[in-house]
Amino acid sequence: MGWMDAIMTTAMALWPWSGGYHRERRLTKQLNRQWMLRISQAEKIRPCVLLQSSTLVNVIERFTDAQSVVTLTVWRSIRPTVLREVAQYRAGMRALPLHKNCTDTVQCPFCPRSTCPRMFKGGVALETHVRQKHPDRNHLEIVKKSRSR
Structure with a gap:
């Protein structure tokens, strides 16, 4: 049963790592949410409306998965697309x-x-x-x- 021992060894090594990973992911998710709220205030768009942009949601999800914080540079690159999607949402378009x-x-x-x-x-x-x-x-x-x- 050599393969079972290898799986158990790997699982035991991953157990302490997973706790730290999930803590970091939670922190990153919280920081990205705070970032989105600041962008919402700066653009004078309610957060629930801003989150109707699939581009913004995808960027936040990808950055959170990578344990990275969304930056102002990223916002500048996606801003025109996000604002267009928000305008379409407000106009009733999907x-x-x-x-x-x-x-x-x-x-x-x-x-x-x-x-x-x-x-x-x-x-x-x-x-x-x-x-x-x-x-x-x-x-x-x-x-x-x-x-x-």
Whole structure:
């Protein structure tokens, strides 16, 4: 059972390392969140709106995974894209593909609306529908269903 001993030795060596890794990752996540809040204040955009930018969310996730803090230089490079995505969000636009965590009710922009519009809950369902029924149009933008007040 030599292979089992090797696995156990590796597992025992990783145990103390994993505690430090998770502590550092938590700290990095907290620092990146504080950074995002400072950017939110500087740009005068609410944090929940700023987090609608898939670019910003992806950058924060990647930097947190790498245990790195997002810097001002990184913000300067992604700022135009993030602000464009925020403006599209405020205008009710969503770019395909939608973020995997999107839970908005969205309408398929390509299906006929005359009788019964095709509505989908979340980005995965709409993305699947567009990929299957409208493969030539999956790069276009869609409109979020507006709430009636």
